[in-house]
Amino acid sequence: MTVTQLSSFVLVARLGSVSAAARTLDVSESAVSQALAALRSHFGDPLIRRAPGGGMRLTPAGARLLPVASRMVALSADAEVAVRAARGAPDELRIVATSTLAEFVLPSLVEAFASRSGRRTATSFGVVSGNEMRVLVENRLADIALGPRPGAGDRGEPVSEPLFRTRLVVVIGAGSPRPPGPPPQWSWLVDSSGTDPDADSGRLLRRLGVAEDHVWVFPNQAATWAAAAEGAGVAPAPAHLVSPRVRRDELRILETPATPSDVTWYATVLQAELRSPATDAFLHFLRTPAATRIMRAPGVGVPPSRFRPPVYVTLWGA
Template sequence: MTVTQLSTFVLVARLGSVGAAARALNVSESAVSQALTALRTHFGDPLIRRTGGGMRLTPAGARLLPVASRMVALSADAEVAVRAVRGAPDELRVIATSTLTEFVLPSLVEAFACRAGRRTETSFGAASGNEMRVLLENRLADVALGPDLGALRGSEVVSEPLFRTRLVVVTSARAPRPSGPPPLWSWLVDASGTDPDADSGRLLRRLGVTERHVRVFPNQTAAWAAAAEGAGVAPALTHLASPRIRRDELRVLDTPATPSDATWYATALRPEHRSPATDGFLHFLRTPAATRIMREPGTGVSPSQFRPPVHVTLWGG
């Protein structure tokens, strides 16, 4: 039995499927299945069974889950402690919605790396709101940027408002207004449009848009490009889409739910469970430099200012 196997079990149990756990860990579904098989062999119990509605814990699996969660958390604490004694670089794992990962997160991480007082190994990637909460609570991520995850009573995480913007709907500047009510329009979204916690996902739910009227693109840029070509309409945050609006590629459509306010939050475990790198990054997010990057994405630091000792990798998707 290994910590990796326990982490995999916890993610499958919390997220509800092998596929969701594989996406969160950025590994293949077969790797997740192999870890579960090894754990089942060790305990002599299936632990999790497939049902028509998803996954269901066996009685033994239900008893194992809280214990496994504590073991995974203790393993994370142990790694932080050993790193500190060895003088190794701090570790910082940041996750965000797909939109923030595409436009903002790389520049934020790069700018933080240049300002950090000590070496930090930083990794970052995209996750849905549900995945964010599970990854944070099980110490598999340190900071999440996106929706408010700390609103639930008894939550182990704390969310703080970080940046306010406006959510709008855009279409081709050359196309006429779509016919019919908004639920019948062709909606073009990135992965955040399928996330019920993200701004785009909440907007589609408020407007009553069904899945058959939604097309999902690899990223927000691709969705806006399709909208500019007249393929449909797309949710957009005004400050991110403003360059395309100024170039007359896109124009804003009013809907019963937009324009509306949107807020990005920074979420982490409670202070007593945070690493120095996590505290440092949260402090950086409140600085004018970080606000400027969020307001004007892509204006981070120049390559000559980036300090090589900080290693940045992309680990999520």
């Protein structure tokens, strides 16, 4: 039995599928399945079974193992922090964010933090969905998550602090007529956040009752706005991020029954006594006027496709 196998089991149990765990770990589904098979063989129990209606269901033994496995994964993270400190290695900071923040805001925040903090910090960051944020922070697989406020965890450990408030709007090409019919009949252009029920765009589509066959997914948020400007459909957008395109008459704001609406970005972390010094330092930076200015007017971002999740394939070594 290894920490790698326990991490895979915890993520499958918390996220509800092998594919979600594999995506979060950035490994193949077969790697996660092999880790689960090794645990099943070790304990002589299936631990997790597919539920009749979809998803996964813990066996009685799996339900008892889950909280123990979560603690062991957390202790493993604590052990790594202790060894890094003893070796004099840089502090580790693992940040995750939803796609819009990762595309436009996170690179500039990390760069400004590195230049201002004076700390020796090894920073990694990646794109995750809303429900994955809480699971990663709760199980010490990420130090801080930026995005919408996730739901409470089973142990109530992660805490969320509001950082920045903006308005969610819907944009359309500046020269495009208003689409016919009600919003559920429009063509909606989204990035991955539009398929995430916990992200702001996903919540908007759910409030408006937009069906999947009216949604087109693009690699990143900028691509959705470019397609909207060309008349392909409408796209959700944080108002302050899309405002330069509106000022250039590429796009215009289209009112809907659910927009404009207020949205808030949060920082989700463990409770103070469980956080690393690097996490506390970054959280302190996020509260500063300099960080607020970056969130309001970030520099050029990096597409999510260039990010790597905070847990790497090397985790699967023996």
